[in-house]
Amino acid sequence: MTAYIAHYLVMVGIYAILALSLNLLIGYSGIFSLAHAAIYGIGAYASALVALKLGLGFWGGMLIAAAVGALASALVAIPSLRVSGDYYVVASFGLQVVVLAVFMNWTDLTNGHAGLPGIPRPNVLGWVIDQPFEYVFLAAAFAGLTYAVCWRLTRSAFGRVLQAIRDDEIAAQAMGKNVVQVKIVVACISSALGAMAGSLYAHYITYINPSSFALHESIFIASLVILGGSERLAGPIVGTFLLLAIPEMLKFLAIPDTVAAPMRQIIYGALLIIFMLVRPEGILGRVRRENATSR
Amino acid sequence: MSGAAASPIMSVKGLARSFGGIRAVDDCSFDVQPGRITGLIGPNGAGKTTVFNVITGFLGADRGSIQLRGREILGLSPHQVERLGVVRTFQHLRLWGKMTVLENVLLGCATPAGENVFSLFLRAGAVRAEEARARERAMQVLDIFGLAGRGHEFAEDLAYPEQKLLSMARIFAADAPVMLLDEPASGLDGESLRRIVPMVRRLVEHGKTVLLIEHNMELISELSDDVVFLHQGRVLAAGAPAEITRDPALTEIYFGV
Numbered sequence: 001m002t003a004y005i006a007h008y009l010v011m012v013g014i015y016a017i018l019a020l021s022l023n024l025l026i027g028y029s030g031i032f033s034l035a036h037a038a039i040y041g042i043g044a045y046a047s048a049l050v051a052l053k054l055g056l057g058f059w060g061g062m063l064i065a066a067a068v069g070a071l072a073s074a075l076v077a078i079p080s081l082r083v084s085g086d087y088y089v090v091a092s093f094g095l096q097v098v099v100l101a102v103f104m105n106w107t108d109l110t111n112g113h114a115g116l117p118g119i120p121r122p123n124v125l126g127w128v129i130d131q132p133f134e135y136v137f138l139a140a141a142f143a144g145l146t147y148a149v150c151w152r153l154t155r156s157a158f159g160r161v162l163q164a165i166r167d168d169e170i171a172a173q174a175m176g177k178n179v180v181q182v183k184i185v186v187a188c189i190s191s192a193l194g195a196m197a198g199s200l201y202a203h204y205i206t207y208i209n210p211s212s213f214a215l216h217e218s219i220f221i222a223s224l225v226i227l228g229g230s231e232r233l234a235g236p237i238v239g240t241f242l243l244l245a246i247p248e249m250l251k252f253l254a255i256p257d258t259v260a261a262p263m264r265q266i267i268y269g270a271l272l273i274i275f276m277l278v279r280p281e282g283i284l285g286r287v288r289r290e291n292a293t294s295r
Numbered sequence: 296m297s298g299a300a301a302s303p304i305m306s307v308k309g310l311a312r313s314f315g316g317i318r319a320v321d322d323c324s325f326d327v328q329p330g331r332i333t334g335l336i337g338p339n340g341a342g343k344t345t346v347f348n349v350i351t352g353f354l355g356a357d358r359g360s361i362q363l364r365g366r367e368i369l370g371l372s373p374h375q376v377e378r379l380g381v382v383r384t385f386q387h388l389r390l391w392g393k394m395t396v397l398e399n400v401l402l403g404c405a406t407p408a409g410e411n412v413f414s415l416f417l418r419a420g421a422v423r424a425e426e427a428r429a430r431e432r433a434m435q436v437l438d439i440f441g442l443a444g445r446g447h448e449f450a451e452d453l454a455y456p457e458q459k460l461l462s463m464a465r466i467f468a469a470d471a472p473v474m475l476l477d478e479p480a481s482g483l484d485g486e487s488l489r490r491i492v493p494m495v496r497r498l499v500e501h502g503k504t505v506l507l508i509e510h511n512m513e514l515i516s517e518l519s520d521d522v523v524f525l526h527q528g529r530v531l532a533a534g535a536p537a538e539i540t541r542d543p544a545l546t547e548i549y550f551g552v
Contacts, residue, residue, distance in 0.1 A: 156422065156426075158415055167391045167393060168391055176374045177374055178374045
């Protein structure tokens with residue numbers, strides 16, 4: 001049972017990093033990305049390959065994963081964020097599709113559908129993290145680091161500029177803000193953090209294959225952000241705790257085995273719709289302005 | 296005394312810009328003198344806002360040149376033009392409505408260290424000091440514009456005349472010498488006009504140069520030191536407001552009689 005809870009907490013830590021980093025784009029910059037699972041996958045594959053083929057271990061793998069993730073994001077962001085508006089949604093969708101195709105088809109490197117087994121466990125100062133409950137601390141430490149980075153970014157002049165760009169890009173330009181540059185920078189930071197989560201995942205599960213990084217995963221990460229509330233830093237964390245807990249709880253429902261899987265899917269989907277009907281601004285979202293008490 | 300006029304702070308020469316077959320701005324030339332208020336007037340569709348958009352880099356030009364203190368600024372992007380010292384308001388204000396009044400003005404203040412992600416993490420002390428300076432400056436600016444004590448309200452919750460003041464306050468905070476005001480008095484009634492008009496005058500007392508678009512002829516005469524009359528994208532006349540407003544031919548064009 002402790003191993004079960006520990007596994008849940010590790011996955012919460014990893015998804016919290018993904019949701020927090022995606023919220024830098026969705027919530028704070030008004031840029032909707034559908035490529036976060038691809039970035040997550042790039043991090044996982046880069047880290048795994050560096051560990052397996054170059055023997056650089058977890059730390060070297062994570063560092064290179066973050067760099068490759070940021071680079072992949074920059075390649076898409078530099079041409080597409082020059083154009084304002086929803087263009088990036090399409091471009092990021094393209095990135096998601098291409099990256100997944102590479103994972104599946106560049107078999108010499110990625111081993112295709114069969115995936116990459118035998119990824120080494122992290123070694124922290126000579127201590128190999130191979131127990132789930134030990135990994136909880138590692139995941140929590142990186143989630144905390146991500147939270148700190150997002151906190152610093154959003155509660156600063158930089159964060160003010162992000163919000164200004166989100167709310168009125170033209171006004172931001174007129175006030176001397178280099179809108180394109182700021183958007184590219186935030187896309188790279190978001191991706192570096194998302195790739196870091198991929199690295200944590202790869203060295204935790206020790207086996208990766210393309211199915212963990214498909215489009216539905218991108219949408220899942222976005223729903224963590226939106227359900228938790230994209231206006232607050234803690235929103236995505238709450239969303240992560242909740243959305244990862246619901247499927248686990250549904251396992252305890254007395255459903256006949258033959259229909260269990262589809263029933264769980266149906267209940268899960270219905271709950272999502274109910275959440276969005278009851279609190280469209282997200283669980284931690286601000287109460288609608290009309291009801292807000294005077295500040 | 297050489298007798299020559301002071302050299303212009305901004306000089307527009309032979310500016311042309313077409314949209315499809317329509318020449319919105321056509322061989323437009325005028326000077327803006329430092330420390331003065333220049334009024335850009337003309338009937339609807341004369342090209343006034345297009346001139347603003349070209350000066351501030353939001354629109355390209357087909358021909359011409361715009362010199363700011365002897366430096367060509369045509370072809371630069373909006374943020375580059377701002378950094379060289381030309382700021383503007385918009386007809387539809389474009390405030391950040393869901394941000395506070397103070398944040399709106401802070402965005403006008405220069406905070407290069409806090410906007411740079413490297414210094415944000417590596418030079419925390421410098422960032423903190425810069426932010427403190429910016430906040431102090433923003434409070435001063437709010438005070439100048441009569442918005443002290445309103446800093447923590449959302450910009451969208453201000454009354455319209457106050458939103459107009461805020462749109463001027465945030466560009467004033469940028470410390471740029473040239474301020475372009477797009478219809479600072481539009482949509483205001485008598486009472487609030489009496490708040491805005493002296494404010495525009497005070498900009499000059501603070502060392503600013505103002506170029507403004509205005510429809511209200513009376514206001515132009517009251518406010519401007521120089522007037523440039525634009526019609527079909529061309530400068531028809533330029534001079535003292537009294538000469539322009541008294542010219543029957545121009546009045547006819549303006550009022551379309």
